[in-house]
Amino acid sequence: MHLCRNFYARIAVKALALFAVFNVVLVFVDPMPLLARLSVYNWLVPGRQRLPFAEHPDREYSVTVSSLDVLFASHEIHGRPKTSGEYRIFVLGDSATWGWKLRPEETVVGAMNAHGLVTPQGRIARVYNLAYPMGSATRDLLLLDYAMRYQPDMVVWLVSFDTLSDGARANHPLVRDNAPRMHSLIARYRLRMNRDAVWEPARRERTLFGRRKPIADALRLQLYGLMWAATGIDHDYFSPYPPVQHDLKDGNLYYDMAPKILRDEDIAFDIVAAMHEVVGGRPLLIVNEPILIAQGKNSDVRYNDVYPRWLFDQYRALMTRKATQEGWHYLDVWDLIPPDRFTDTEFHINAAGNRTLARQIVAWMVKHKFIAADNSLMSNDITTALSTYIATHILKQPKRVIRPDEKLISSGLIDSFHLVDLGLFIEDKFGVRIDDSELNADTFDTLDQLAALIASRQ
Numbered sequence: 001m002h003l004c005r006n007f008y009a010r011i012a013v014k015a016l017a018l019f020a021v022f023n024v025v026l027v028f029v030d031p032m033p034l035l036a037r038l039s040v041y042n043w044l045v046p047g048r049q050r051l052p053f054a055e056h057p058d059r060e061y062s063v064t065v066s067s068l069d070v071l072f073a074s075h076e077i078h079g080r081p082k083t084s085g086e087y088r089i090f091v092l093g094d095s096a097t098w099g100w101k102l103r104p105e106e107t108v109v110g111a112m113n114a115h116g117l118v119t120p121q122g123r124i125a126r127v128y129n130l131a132y133p134m135g136s137a138t139r140d141l142l143l144l145d146y147a148m149r150y151q152p153d154m155v156v157w158l159v160s161f162d163t164l165s166d167g168a169r170a171n172h173p174l175v176r177d178n179a180p181r182m183h184s185l186i187a188r189y190r191l192r193m194n195r196d197a198v199w200e201p202a203r204r205e206r207t208l209f210g211r212r213k214p215i216a217d218a219l220r221l222q223l224y225g226l227m228w229a230a231t232g233i234d235h236d237y238f239s240p241y242p243p244v245q246h247d248l249k250d251g252n253l254y255y256d257m258a259p260k261i262l263r264d265e266d267i268a269f270d271i272v273a274a275m276h277e278v279v280g281g282r283p284l285l286i287v288n289e290p291i292l293i294a295q296g297k298n299s300d301v302r303y304n305d306v307y308p309r310w311l312f313d314q315y316r317a318l319m320t321r322k323a324t325q326e327g328w329h330y331l332d333v334w335d336l337i338p339p340d341r342f343t344d345t346e347f348h349i350n351a352a353g354n355r356t357l358a359r360q361i362v363a364w365m366v367k368h369k370f371i372a373a374d375n376s377l378m379s380n381d382i383t384t385a386l387s388t389y390i391a392t393h394i395l396k397q398p399k400r401v402i403r404p405d406e407k408l409i410s411s412g413l414i415d416s417f418h419l420v421d422l423g424l425f426i427e428d429k430f431g432v433r434i435d436d437s438e439l440n441a442d443t444f445d446t447l448d449q450l451a452a453l454i455a456s457r458q
Contacts, residue, residue: 039070040222042079045229046410049076049104050129051143052221052234059236061228063221066177068146070218074225077128082151083442087123090130090147092140093158096289096347097131099354103237104129105405106351108158111358114405116448117365120372122456124449127156135163136172137271138193141185143174144278154370155279156361158289160347161254161307161315164268169193189274192265241344245305246296252308262314269322276328283370285329288319290337290357292346304346331364333357372456382430382451389425394418404448409441432457 041047051071054062065071072078082088091097091109099107105114109129117125130147132139140157162168169175170193175182186193228234252259276284291312292304302308316332323330341353349357365371383404391400394414408414414422419439427433432454434443444450 037073038222039073039078040225041074042076045225047076047079048074048225048228048234050098050107050109050234051075051132053098053133054235056236057220057224059233059239061224061231061233062235063217063224065217065221066174066214067218068142068174068178068181070221072146072150074221075128075130077130077147077150080442085123085438085443087117087119087125087154088150088152089117089125089127089154089156090144090150090152091127091156091158092144093131093289094135094160094163094347095131095133096345096349097158098129098133099131099235100133100345100348101235101237101241101343102351102354104234106354108354108357108361111351111355112362114448115358115362116404116446116452117362117371118452118456120369122453124444124453125371128152131158132174134172135160136168136175137164137268137275138169138182138191139172139174141189141271141274141278142178142181144275145181145185148278152279152282154282155275155284156287157275157284158287160289160291161267161312164272164315166192166266166268169268169271185274189277190270191274192268192270244292244342244345244348246294246299246339248294248296248298248302248305250298252301252310254306254308254311257311259308259310262311262318264318264322267315267318267322272322272328273326283329283368285331285361285364286319286323287361288316288330288332288334289347290333290335290349290353292339292342293335295339306346329368331361333360336360382454383447385429386426386447386450389429390414390422393425394421402447404451405446407441407445408447408450409445426454430454 048062052062052074053064054060055064057063089112091112097108099110104110107129109127109131112127117127119125128150130143132143137159140163144155144157183195185191186195272286291307293299294302294304300309303312312334316334319330320332322328337349337353337356341349341356343350362371366373387402390402390408392398402408406413409419416439420436423434423436423439434453438444444453
């Protein structure tokens with residue numbers, strides 16, 4: 001009996017010792033990169049079309065996580081190696097860009113992809129949604145700095161005064177929860193931020209006990225991935241919401257800010273400059289996003305419940321002057337969307353509003369020759385001929401209607417053998433040769449994209 005007690009005591013002591021060692025290791029080593037490498041996304045289930053965020057995980061099949069490694073490992077960009085024929089466009093912004101109360105295809109990114117964009121050189125443009133709820137220029141710098149490993153060719157950044165307000169630099173949870181990365185960015189780009197504004201977690205918070213919630217959330221995100229893949233639900237699209245108010249509150253304060261003369265120091269222009277440094281020589285288009293222009297009570301003093309007119313008018317003037325002075329690409333579409341297309345806030349717009357916004361952004365890209373003009377690129381003749389051939393000769397379903405944005409390859413609709421037949425048909429019908437190495441979802445995956453590719457080579 002005495003030997004038995006000693007045996008169990010030794011086991012208990014060893015277990016406690018291992019637990020203590022494990023906790024010491026966690027103080028100095030972040031486990032999140034390892035958890036990201038164990039992600040189920042992009043192999044067991046498809047990568048998500050936007051970064052995960054959830055207020056009600058059980059209804060949205062998603063979890064809000066703070067680790068950039070875990071966030072990006074769940075995104076489709078992480079599982080899609082870049083090819084020479086792809087032109088990558090990353091879109092950053094707040095919840096309006098992310099797509100609040102909208103499905104991924106209803107966002108501005110989904111609307112841009114529906115155009116079947118192609119560059120003047122014939123590269124297929126793919127637009128990726130890297131937006132995240134709550135406006136924050138600091139957060140967007142953090143995300144863009146991480147995302148550069150995925151090799152963007154162009155970045156579109158939707159902003160508003162809320163995004164660029166100097167007083168909101170350290171307010172975003174992602175900024176606070178990624179203090180070491182943020183401290184590095186502050187030093188590297190000489191940001192007007194005190195390191196103490198973003199504090200690093202205490203040692204006890206880096207133990208297993210302190211990290212228990214982030215680790216649990218990262219694991220839950222993997223489990224929710226299975227339900228998301230089965231249902232296609234990544235957000236609560238269904239719950240009703242109160243419509244945005246057109247009768248506005250009294251007064252002309254911006255939160256607690258009284259009317260004053262805005263100066264450059266009131267806008268995070270140092271972060272805008274840092275964003276340009278991060279992208280290097282790649283084009284960065286800054287878009288002053290649409291806001292609600294209310295038409296009810298007190299609308300002569302305020303544009304909406306967030307922005308008094310004195311503030312927003314000065315902000316726009318400062319942005320225009322600074323963009324011209326610095327040679328930034330800048331598109332101001334603040335008043336583009338009519339009031340009836342706003343949903344639950346002064347920034348959130350419906351699918352129709354996003355289509356209008358996407359057309360404006362694409363038109364700017366065409367004007368500046370980043371994207372080819374929409375003359376013959378989306379020819380109905382090409383799309384119709386492709387649809388008829390695929391339905392009749394590949395699917396053997398002559399009456400089958402193939403939508404222009406329907407996934408052809410990644411969905412398994414067309415297998416590798418029939419892709420070769422499709423390539424031969426294209427060469428015979430349109431006089432355009434598509435190499436075997438290009439017959440994959442990285443080059444094209446919809447009728448629109450394939451039609452754009454063919455038209456660009458005719």
